[in-house]
Amino acid sequence: MHRDTLLTQDELDFIQDMQHNPQLNLRDAWSSLTVNGGAQIRDLLTRLAAHDQVTIQAQFDNQQLTFPLRLVEDEFHAVHLRLGVPSIFEDGPMIRPWRLALETPVALENVKGYPSALWVHEVSFKGVLIEVRGRAKPPKTFSLWFSPSGYERIALRGALERETARGLFAYRLSQSDADEIERLRQFILHQHRLVHPNVHA
Structure with a gap:
């Protein structure tokens, strides 16, 4: 040159x-x-x-x-x-946010990146379904990081709603941090494209 x-x-x-x-x-x-x-x-x-x-x-x-x-x-x-970025809902007996069922559960992490006892099984832009591992009791609230493989960490804050018949715990996500929820919506939209490619073609 x-x-x-x-x-x-x-x-x-x-x-x-x-x-x-x-x-x-x-x-x-x-x-x-x-x-x-x-x-x-x-x-x-x-x-x-x-x-x-x-x-x-x-x-x-x-x-x-x-x-x-x-x-x-x-x-x-x-x-x-x-x-x-859209909100995705599914019809049924009642309309609810579309839930992404993770192939393998993902541990929520603390600020330093260490896994907690809370493992995400399903996620929507409104809530998460959590497994509590070890002898820990489900906390009433949490403020942790969701780090799905291949994506940047997303800060989540949740409040305990109920225990399911499967022994998992449903947490409602705080909508106060709009930027983090927007990033979560983008993650869910990307996964929705993979699950339903015919819709996004």
């Missing part, structure tokens, strides 16, 4: 690989929204989203996805509508 070249060929190849990697732009592609219904509908949706929670709901089989519609401001101070 010439002496005045800023990047090596390997660096250029890496940048080109990144541009053509479909996984890198998943979130942007998922959240982009074009409203073709005309200016009146776009203005109405924008006004509603500015003052209240607006959602778009999709239903298939026995499940429904509810997408929050948010206003975001770009670097040019223009306001756009954007879809947020």
Whole structure:
């Protein structure tokens, strides 16, 4: 290469690989929204989203996805509508958040990354189903980290709701930390794609 070249060929190849990697732009592609219904509908949706929670709901089989519609401001101070990460529900005798059953339970960890006696069997954006190992009693509340393999840790805070017939403990998750719950929703959405690829194709 010439002496005045800023990047090596390997660096250029890496940048080109990144541009053509479909996984890198998943979130942007998922959240982009074009409203073709005309200016009146776009203005109405924008006004509603500015003052209240607006959602778009999709239903298939026995499940429904509810997408929050948010206003975001770009670097040019223009306001756009954007879809947020959906809440996934399943129908039945009562509508409840879709639960991801983990293939193998995952231990909740303390801040230093050491496993606790609490092991997650199922997770939704509203709660977790926990096995308590050892001689520990189920705590009334917990504040620990959920570290599924291949994902960044997610801080969870839960309050004990009840014991199930299987001897597991249902905990309701605190919704006060919106960023962590949003990250949990993203994890659940990614897993939902793997479990139901026909829906996300």
